[in-house]
Amino acid sequence: MKLDDISLEGKCLRLSEVVEDVALPKTADAQYPGSHCAFRTVAGILPLIKNSYGLLLGPAICLYNAKLTVNIRSLTSDPRPNNLLFLTYSQDDIIFGFHKKVREAILEVDRKYHPEVLFLVTTCLQEIIGEDFDASVEEIQRMVKARLLVIHTDNFTCEDAAPGIENVFLSLSELMEPQETVEGSINLLGFWTSKAKTTELARLLGSEGIKIKNAIPSYCSPEDLSRAPGVSLNIALDHFALKLAKKMKEMFGTEYIYCERPYHPDSIELWYQKIADASGIDLDLKVADLKRETEELISQAKGSFSGKSCALFGQPGRTLDMAFLLSELGIELKAIMLHRLLSDDYRDAQKLLAEGIDPLVFRGDNALQTEKLLSTLRPDICIGCRDYGVLARQGIEPCMLIPSHFKLGFEATNEILNLMRQEPAGFWALRYKEQLLNNGAV
Amino acid sequence: MKKIAIYGKGGIGKSTTTANVSAALANLGYKVMQIGCDPKADSTSMLMGGRPLPTILETLRNKNNSEVALNDVVFRGFGGVLCAECGGPTPGMGCAGRGIIASFEKLASLNAYEIYRPDVVFYDVLGDVVCGGFAMPLRKGYADEIYIVTSGEKMSLFAARNIARAVDQFKGWGYAQLKGIILNARGVAEESELVKRAASEIGTDVVAEIPRDPRIQVCEEKNMTVIEGEPDSSLAETYRRLAQKIVD
């Protein structure tokens, strides 16, 4: 495959060329305000904390983008409640400072909505002006019942949303209080959907007398959070949550392990082993049974997928382990959309490379470039891409994995195999539209 | 119309000098406008009999922007000098530089210069040009000429050099040009020579030497310029000579 004739040259690397824990090369300076804008991303996370409101402060366009993100999500199979409030800044606020307006807004929100927690999310604007937002909020804190938590999102200082997301996780530690440790209880950190307690992991742990006390953020309440330190173990499922795990260790001495979401059965087996070891239980037999079932499903699925090609978009946890699963199904991996390689990814990358699998990796800072790459590579399937319009235009089959995010362990992989056979709802309409256009409709 | 920006180290005597020169020019029959570009808003106080002016930014904030008229923000002081103060936030809050920009934009949108047609406009800018906003008077269409006020004190000369360097950096942007240095003496040994040497290093001249003189405080106490309070003094004469030089 040749990339020389398109504007992507030098922006796509082979996996074998990528170094550990370094952001992939930036593909555009003007970036699509998606996952790169912490303000927008944080707006999407705050609804996951019960009894909270988020007050988003910034210029109208930033607020609009945040609102749009939340609205778009409300149309997916993982909608979140809307707990966001917006405060626009005018030129006067920039000149004279935000303090007075912010104070009035906080007092009003406290009076009208009675949130237990009120997140105050900044945009680049305050950060550039450099007003001491934290100190001014500290002063207001004395006047309100709501617990005020400031989330800084100074996007111009970084290339992705990670610092903003980490700030949300770290702010949650401020709600926590020292607790007596309840033996045989754990927290899942970095579980981004509801239903953590019905996952396969929860069932397996439960069968050995270990309870999941909290899943964070996962619609936990401030009260849940205040008691969260009273567990014998924190399991951090992603690197954002790892920050919180480390903070809780520092503040309360809570032990933690870091086990990113796996996808390949061998990896899931090791993942369970690590969790079992840290919890002092033995899950080997149960895990072996589940693994056998999943392997069975994989070998059945090979018939439908073998020989197809795909592009894979970043997934929760170990994206490259998912790539390994796909290659196991006989799918040729043409490209993986990733922002950076973390240490686990690096190990997974070595595994792929050892099998002679060396796909392109691409950061895709700009939606047009991503479409260009897809139209150049022409994969049969696109996994995890949410821009169905592009896929319909390019004649690529979409695969939507959101329901698998509600699951953990082999069941997640089983769900993925299931979802790969389904077309996302409504996609036929987009395809029909493309057909009409191709047939000369205006 | 001559548009002149006055820069210099904080507290060195920019406002005192500017107000006296404005007053002197007014007495010579010129139509003068003085715009204080400092959140402290104290530039024109000696011309206004000590009356604090409603600042442009406060007025914009309290009134509907479109309702703000020129006579809400520009006031006649001693000798008919048109006085305006940009104003700005409380120290440590907001963005004073943005405030200067917004005030200038407002004056321009109200056609202040076209309507008043002053012969000379002075921008009295606060001590240090810390960000783009405080360089606003230097921009094209605002000031054409810059004077730096300095004493022979080390830090004051340091600030003067620093401002001169900034002005030099804007060469080619069509910004205002440095016209000279005004020595406002503090009584440093061999002050005149020191400042002259610094001026020639910067590539400019000392256009006036104003002595340190207690009459300034006496007049200040009465909320007056020396031109108003001690018109026959030699100090008043010095300000008048400087004023004449600036308009020539």
Ligand SMILES: Nc1ncnc2c1ncn2[C@@H]1O[C@H](COP(=O)(O)OP(=O)(O)OP(=O)(O)O)[C@@H](O)[C@H]1O
């Ligand atoms: N030639 C002088 N002789 C005696 N006192 C003077 C002289 N020039 C200025 N002063 C005094 O110095 C003080 C500061 O002057 P002024 O307010 O004009 O400084 P400034 O440069 O405008 O300060 P800022 O940077 O704070 O705006 C004044 O109170 C004034 O009385």
Ligand SMILES: [Mg+2]
């Ligand atoms: Mg002054």
